Amino acid sequence: MHETQGMSEQTHAHQHQSHGDIIKRLKRAEGHLRSVVGMIERGRPCVDLAQQLHAVEKAVCQAKRTLIQDHIDHCLDHAVTAASERGDNTALDDFKLITKYL
Template sequence: MTENQEHKHDHEHKHRKQIVNRLARIEGHLRATKEMTAAGRDCSEILLQIAAVQKALDNAAKLLLKDHLESCVVKAIHNGNEEQVLSALNKALDNYIR
């Protein structure tokens, strides 16, 4: 079993499609920012674009966290394995928020 298969959820997430779409837009925005940098555009313009990418990533993360709380955590409480899910969430939050 691959690592990807081990961590696959057996339930649907309400916001998954929105998150995937946001990440695709962020990917395009980041690519454009990279091209601006390679083309020698003004540093202040590039910094503004990097800030926009960071804000977009933060918003995608916020939506993912909301999705996780509404589905994974609720399901874990119903199934009695909330300690495992909360431990994983705490680890993820510790890595995300430094």
């Protein structure tokens, strides 16, 4: 429970313009995924299911890509500038960490 609260607090403290779009994409993907579950329960053909799951997967991947690109464009740029003034490598470590999700 505490972990979820921490994530929620961090989300409110760290907002970017792209987050609204990302939320919309993920909510659409969530609804689409529920639809796929219903298709499975109704016994739809596997080809139809695979096609719809592929669409959900692409939507989630695009949301992730947008989030990471936004992080690189805004957070990382700011962090690198601030870190270079302090002689800190935290921003570079952060970049290395987030790129593993690409």
